[in-house]
Amino acid sequence: MSGVRSVSARDRAACLHSLSHIFEAQLRMIFLASVFLLVMLHAAMADNFQIGAIKIEHPWARATPGGAKVGGGYILIENEGPSPDRLVSAAAEIAGHVEIHEMKMTGGVMTMRQLDGIAIPPKSSVVFTPGSYHLMLLDLKQPLVEGKQFSGTLTFEKAGTVKVTFVVLPIGANSFEQQSLDHPSEGR
């Protein structure tokens, strides 16, 4: 058959070269897409923080009523390690200072007790939630507004200090899972 010539080594090289370009371009796309996905995942998981064996999940706080100088912050602390640790202090950029409190309701009477620390036993978690422990955010520099975030730190006796970000949920929120609630100050 005439008209068909054998593929020269140079042609093959050229062909492979252009193929590798295309391949390279696709690889680059995949790489960029993966990076993008990881960044998005990281942003989505931004409510988990880790320091050593201590994992902190879903730091959140309640929006404050008008003019309130005090707010409540809540977290879930997990000690994934084999030795006990202790949360000894906390701070928040939005508060003059932060205290650790235990709240109890007994016989209709609410009591609040300041704690100088909370033990986090190994392989256990301690939950700060309404009706139990809370981080009392005192001398608020500005109100806690629903939907906003603020940063803070948690200091553990062994693990050290970790930076966390708190999400502000509605005034009546009972857990970090409540993202939208009725607003009773409207619609009267």
Add this chain to the structure above:
Amino acid sequence: MHLSVKDTAPAIIFAALFFVGVKFILVDPHRNPLKAVSTQRARIESLFQLTTQSGARLSPQELADKPFAIFFGFTHCPEICPTTLWEMSREMRQLGQLSEEFKVLFVSLDPARDTPEILNTYLKSFDSRIIGLTGNKEEVEAAARAFHIYWEKVPTTGDDYVLNHTAIVFLMNKDGVLKDVLSYQEDAGVQIAKLKKLLASASHV
């Protein structure tokens, strides 16, 4: 004229019985319904010594002879007080027109920090019909005692303090008779049912 024993004995017996009666009936509230009523009336009266968030004394017109829900707290309370006020607001909204039939009162146990202005700003985050009450130390303590509220100042850091306090909502009829209570974190449906019952019993008076 000489008074003989026969003449004076009935008088003495009568006087003795009178004083015994006074001691047991008027001094022991459990035996005297009149005393119980005066305790309840004292509760209502204690409220009129307090100042609302507008800066004026609470007037009888504001209670309008209606049943009321009353809660004692303080604005430096991080959790229970905002939650209770939030829940009451939500329930007032759910009750619609029925919520016009009762009043909601929030009395501060911390008059040193909770001035009428502070209460006014604070209560803007909740239903506008909630009446905030404060006063001077004596007025607030008199109201707290009239409602048998427990409270205790607990120092924290520096000059700061929190209050341990009775944190349930008392449902009272217009005469100050306790009809029911709402507990913290109680189911909303249960609370609404209790409020409806309070209103139903009021309309039968």
